[in-house]
Amino acid sequence: MADNVESQERATQEAARPSQPDLVIITGMSGAGRTEAMHTFEDLGFFCIDNLPPSLLVSLVTSDSIPGGTADGRRHLAVVCDARNRSYFRELARELVKLKAQGITYRIIFMDAADDALLARYKASRRRHPMCTDNHMTIAQGIQKERAMLSELREIANMVIDTTDLRPIELRRAIARAFEGGSDQEGLGVIVYSFGFKHGAARDADIVIDVRFLPNPYYDPDLRHLTGLDAPVRDFVMGRPETQEFMKRWKSLLDCVMPGYVAEGKQQLAIAVGCTGGQHRSVAIAEATGAYLKNQGYRVHVSHRDLSRADIDKHTEGGR
Template identity: 70%
Template sequence: MGFETAAYEGESANDFVIVTGMSGAGRTEAMHAFEDLGYFCIDNLPANLIPQLLSTARGACEKARKLAVVCDARNKDFFADLKGELEGLSAAGVAYRVVFLDADDDKLVARYKASRRRHPMCEEGMTIAQGIAAERALLFSLRNMAHDVIDTSELLPMQLRTKIRDLFAGVDEREGLAVTVYSFGFKHGAPLDADMVMDVRFLPNPYYDPALRPLTGLDAPVRDFVMYRDETVEFLKRWRELLDVVMPGYVKEGKQQLAIAVGCTGGQHRSVALAESTGDYLKTRGYRVSVSHRDLALAESVRSALDGKAE
């Protein structure tokens, strides 16, 4: 097998996950869940390529990326080597975790009939039920070796993803949600990709102050004008209360990317200051947040043009 102890130095068994189990039990959905968690995923990997994969992954970067691979009966002759390869991992001191997906035979039959796909264990003249029985016999020892056995008989795809996240997401699932907060101006077009849109045009507009008009929400005078008004203080209180309600819901639902758009008239003053404030608040709540300003470049181009005329 050619394993070396230093072939793969993950931090824990969760750094290298082998997904196996019954065909039709949800391996594809499980791979999607691992991808969402930041794993590098490989489907249908021949078992005898595991040592090469781990050595390559270790050599590619200083800290090995988390890996999740599917090894299953589709590889037939190669799959028979999986038990031995896992024993080799253990002997070499390489940490790993085996997830075995299972389901009742009647559920598997129904899923294959619905998909109209051929079961990988079905030879000519065999029924789906016979293929399932053959696969179950082949996987018997692997099921006993598995660290986690997940029965998907009554699970919806989203429920399986939730189960995977519960097992592998770590202490704080909020880190799995990438949040983008951006400002925009309604006069330049409504946002098309936002999950949440907050219209702040009801707040007093710095544009009408000649001294503030050429500035943006990133400048302290505009930021202070927007943030320290009684209307904004009350708004922020309610806005943050709303975020505290909806953000955990998005995490629980399994959302991986969330876009929050904050809009004012031109995307230069109020929305910029409040997008920055929203991003800062979400960071204090443990979320991974990036902040951008969609239409700020338009405002800056106008300001440059005005400066040129003044000269």
């Protein structure tokens, strides 16, 4: 993997570059994985545009109409620029000067692959190479023409990714490590939420766990109108021998399946924890599950789907 990714950091960019740049320019050889790279940036929270002429870069970055934004207050954009003629490099060079003058940070990713690999991919896809539009050139000749045309662009790239022997999942990991940082676990966003079966099943979850077998705090008058976010209910649920045995096995199951999701390149995972009404047991277990996964290095968000229904359930027997 390391042999396939050449990082060529530019001193002029390094001093001012934030953890993520304002703009990522994805370019390189046709068939080398530009589209897959763009999809990865979409998963990282970038606003992405395909096939943007270089002359529009500054207008794009400075436009107030671009949606999105991240926790650091910046908008992060990724564009795929398809080099179809020799004037492309001159246009791009002019725009990069303008970007730098305005304090806009950027990085250029050049997607590359060996000629034989590119040739095989085009033959397998049966697509026309963009250099062969006049039918006077073979695919191999088109690849050679494009490589010569892009040689200067490759030289100024901040990162060259050779996808000759990379599977798509390996390409996604390489980009995520370079632009997101952190561990592989942090590349998987986990949503843990509680719900009540009486209010409907969890239809959008990847994993659903039913905790209705645990003792129900609803039947304790002092706990009935509290929720799993309150310490007395949490202590009741988590302190029971049944819960302690369940949590031991539940954590073992998570330890088994979570690395598999990471290895497969899954970007988001939803775990739903259900009890009868979604007020007591599922809330406490969802909170404990979220805390455990955060401690394992995953990016976790915990929510409670039916907690707002407490007043509706107040007079429903066994409703929690």
